[in-house]
Amino acid sequence: MPRSVSMSLANMHIQCYFGVCLFLLGTLNLCLCHLTPRVSFPIGSPGRSIVLFSNTDIGNTTTLLLSDDEKSLFVGARDAVLLLDVSQPGVMEMKSKLDWSPSSTDLDDCSMKGKKKVDCHNFIRVLRFLNNTHVYACGTHAFSPFCTYIDVERLSISGKVHEGRGRCPYDPYQRNTAIVVDGELYTGTVADYRGNRPVISRYLSQAPHTDLKLDDTLGWLEDPTFVSSTILPSKEKVYFFFSEVGREYDFIDKLIVSRVAQVCTSDVGGQRTLQRRWTTFAKAQLLCHHENELPYNVIQDVIALPPEDGTSEDEMLFYGIFTSQWSVNSGRSAVCRFLLKDIKAVFSGNYKVLNRDTLRWSTRLQEKTATPGQASCGLHSASDNTLRFVKDNFLADQSVQPVGRVLSLVSPDHRYTNIAAQRIQTKSGRNYTVLFLLTESGFLHKVVLSDKGPHIVEEVQVFRNPQPVKNVVLSVTKGVVFVGSSEGVAQVPVFNCSFYWSCAECVLARDPFCGWDHSSRACIHVSNGSHNIVQDVERGNAKDFCRVPALTPKSRSNQQRPPAVSCPPGEHVYVLLNEVVKLQCPEASHLAVRHWERPNSRLSPDLYLLQDDGSLYFLATPLTLGHYICVSVENGYQQTLAVYSVTQRTSTTPQAVVPLHKKSQATTMQTALTTVALTSQGIQPEVVKTTVKIAGSGDTEPELATNEEVLRVTTTVLDEHSRQDSKNLSSFRQPRLTQADSHDGELQSLANSRTYYRELVAVTVMLVMSLCVLLMGALYTLRPHCYRRAGPQVCPGQDSDVHGSQERDPLSQPTVSVMKPSNQVQDKSLAGSNSTPRGSNGHLPNTPI
Template identity: 65%
Template sequence: MRKLEWSPTEKDTEQCSMKGKRVADCANFIRVLEFLNASHIYACGTFAFSPRCVYIDVETLSMSERTDEGRGRCPYDPYQPNTALTVDGELYTGTVADYRGNRPVISRHLSEAGRGDLKLDDTLGWLEDPVFVRSVFVPAEEKIYFFFSEVGREYDFIDRLLVSRVAQICTSDVGGQRTLQRRWTTFAKAQLLCQNNRELPYNLIQDMDLLPPAEGAPPEDALFYGIFTSQWRVNSGISAVCAFSLRDIRTVFSGSYKVLNRDSLQWSSRLQEKIASPGECGLHNASDTALRFVKENFLADESVRPAGRGLTLVSQHTYSHISVQSVRAASGRRYTTLFLLTVSGYIHKVVLLPTGPHVIEEVQVFQQPQPITSMKLSASKGVIFIGTSEGVLRFPLANCSFYRTCAQCVLSQDPFCGWDSGGRRCVEVGSSAGTALAQDVERGHVDEVCADAPTAACPPGVLVSVSLNEVVRLHCQAPSLLSRQQWERPNSRLSEELYLQLEDGSLSFVATPATLGHYLCVSVEGAFSRPRPCTRSDRTAVPPPGPCPVLHLHRPSMS
């Protein structure tokens, strides 16, 4: 593996430390890493709180001798959130442009000849302490959308009220001729309202990903899926996912805009003559009057509400990153699948069904929580790349071989996976050309789909010897996180006076002549049930996989 070193000198580190910064924070943290073209990558780092940028040759992994000043392209502080992307060799960034982090800016750098670099006009506070999370280029719109949270100055609220925003600029923007020279003429922003009816909104955006429209569908059918949390204690630790359509975003930006009273600095929604359309591309030849209008009217009056006017899902887990993909199931129907990364290091794979979201699997990615710098999905490679301070990890989109039986494969309701009855294995959809795969994504009905599938052999029951009056606790293996375990005795009822069925699916009781005998653990998932292997809580041996119909309890011999 080849490695490129790019670190501050001892003098740079010493000067950074003298400014009161920790030595560990005076290293060079890469915050921008984007392809400029097929041969070069543009990289920007914090470089001991003096950001710099370089060009890296992809083939030789060599760094240019000349460095660019990174101000406005990369934050000074390694903990300051930022976003960056390149379009046609030009760099678009959302970051802060000063050492103290008080000058937020959305800007364009490395502009083509004759276009000139652009940035925001900050005289009216176009941004209010923003926390950038993502930027997305939509080619059909020729626009870049920036997603961030900031202080909502339009609300007269006692506390510091934060709101989530989407802002837009046109890539064709070249600034005004007199008014807004070298400034954006197409900047506009609107509130993203992730809210269910009249409940408190989830007002802090954490991440955003774009799901392109289906093949042949209009561009405005594209959906942005975002993770949101709340600044209020009542929703502490809870995450919500909301989807916003490009069509709704476009409608809000083409509507009316709020008016700022310069004396009181209060926003209002009063009607005004619309001299120009804020956010409209091609305003570089507009009159000074029109440009002054778009300069002062940049906050859309309406908020962008979720597609379907409801939350996609709500979870007790705290999510930090999201990736989304549309998957074609064995039936030919497409399903939206979300990959959600928790702050504790787990990935939740969720498929969105007409009946609601269904958690397919939960996989622990990191043993110890650690800062995640990025998460990107590659549909062509079938993996998700997760970037951390220690390196890059690959996570497969499909893990079909994990399911060993037809029932497990179908019950997962994973649109990526189907049961190959001929090969008697769970395989990825599309990997077996011409083979009909058993799959039921929406219902998970095993009895209908797996009627002709071979069943696994039934291993013998587990024989456990106990002493009278001993407290016994029986466990059985759960086939999935979504199943629940029930205990039964042939021709006998498990009374609450003698037995305690615990939340983890185990059964606890005292060994008496009345409780000796046969026990059966049944795993229930949806409308499907099956016997499961049973074990004693103090046993270390793992029983063989597959159904285990009965557990024998016998009085030990008194020899």
């Protein structure tokens, strides 16, 4: 093929590649949807009960272990292991504490290695039950990990403390995973101080098993970050989930891929080849992407959800949180689910071939002598040829695709770190999956996956500051979620049905845990009610299920309200005439739209000001007195949030009633609304006064100002206020109004000067540019006349001493003319000279003859 043709084809391929990338990016932006939590509960909100355990002497309570009876919670903290009593709902008390701190010598050695003193403590990173009486614990221990056995009853160290290399990371900020199967510990971590030797190992092996690990020289792992591990119900295989560098992709930059790896619990290693090494290790890529979208390639956390009752083990689901290494997806998260049978199918298929000389992968088909991921897990007695094949063929050729090849959830606004999942059955017998997602900002999102797509029922703030390492443990029987952070351990109930006070609120929440009971007229848990419970998780159709509109109480989340209290028909508000009235409207949910209504009247924008928080401002006049109703519309259902009756009250001080013209009254209302708008933005009172003067200025008989005029003046002042409050103030800005500038005329003058400041600058610049153009044109016009002179002439801008040796005639010198106006044409140009200038009469200029 000619060189030119090959180069053309290469350019076409490059253009097609970039075209596809742009198409994918555009499609990705179209597919992203903003999931807004319906209800938010800030930390300390009385509308959502949270139990928090914290102690000033205990930090980094991030490793959690719940007992089988779910009455005790073991917490791995910094230099300690805690035992919390969680047997009673809403209670979390410390029963005992085990101190496990490094010695002063260990701390000094850690500091000598260049580590920060705050990182040289013993951070407990492995906490697993070995049996009913002992827990196996490992800690970083001043960058020299150690492990030990802990007696459950006495919470004391039982046995000798031994080295924990390969079982626990050295660095407290490095992630790891561990699981115990039949008293044997399976771990994924690093086995050296620098973190360059990642391993998947088995320890505490019982005969005929032996401790196994990966061969460091085979390149089975490429800088991995372990996130989770799980055991299948059949207890034959252990799955490890992690992200690593994908060496099978030949890119300029390192490409991160998500993996799932498996080992068999019956593996005992090879007889000659792969002695004390895994013979059943295999890994495959996890793809979290939708068609025509960029994939989310970095896995953050995975949770296994057991299959439904009556179904096979292959229906087990794995829900994982994924992020992206590319800046285009920065700050976004996605949730994908994978079926166990799809993972098994990929491990049972073909494998890529690794060339040990070039360290490159190929997908060429060859004779398959063994399958590392086969179901039998019987390679311990295989031949050396078979084991050599396994050493070079451990990466599955195909990737594990998500269920339906779609994303379960995409959040462009939140970055999730940890996940827990639960399956709940509604009153109709339908099963729904509920995800509990923890964000970096410290909120726990409760997400329901339905046929119409995911929706966030609520978000609960569990801790204030973002934490690098966290843990989430779900207790299905107790109905709570335990969240571990550096600030303490939080206990969050999975449902909050009593918060919803009406049938409409209960149905609109679309919470599979909650339903409206018509008999008790309360929103209750579905397992506690009768057969006439109303709920609609798919559509939230409160219009059909709740035919009688109910008045939602005014206070939404500021106080705890008993279910038996009914809301009054309305609240009386007593005001004086010409007083600015503010009516507040509670927020039903973030998905609802609020608006105000008046019986047999329309809210004119000339008389009323509606704020973003739902509050309504207006001036009390005989026309604005009466009833006001705040209405919320969500999912087609309209409900009343607040009812007010604004009534005039008698003032204790006699006031003179001045009759106002209709136009004057409207102007006064607009002036008051302008004052309210500026004051709510934090404008100084002097500026507010100036703006009100401008808005209400006019003749002796005030004229009716239009909305555009009031909006123009208000916007001008707000814009000037925001510019003067900025940090990068320019030296050309106008001075801020102060108390010294209290004179009305000066205030109005300053305000008006601000209005035309930009125009003045523009005119000045244009004038300077015009003068420059005229000056350049004049110089260009004078240039030919200078060259045509026969005698010794002096051009403008030149030195007159060029021909200084020649004798000069005074009459031959050019005259100095008086400057004429710019609209007149001069007959002669100015001539410059180093000699004393003289006038046309031969004498010095400006002197008498």
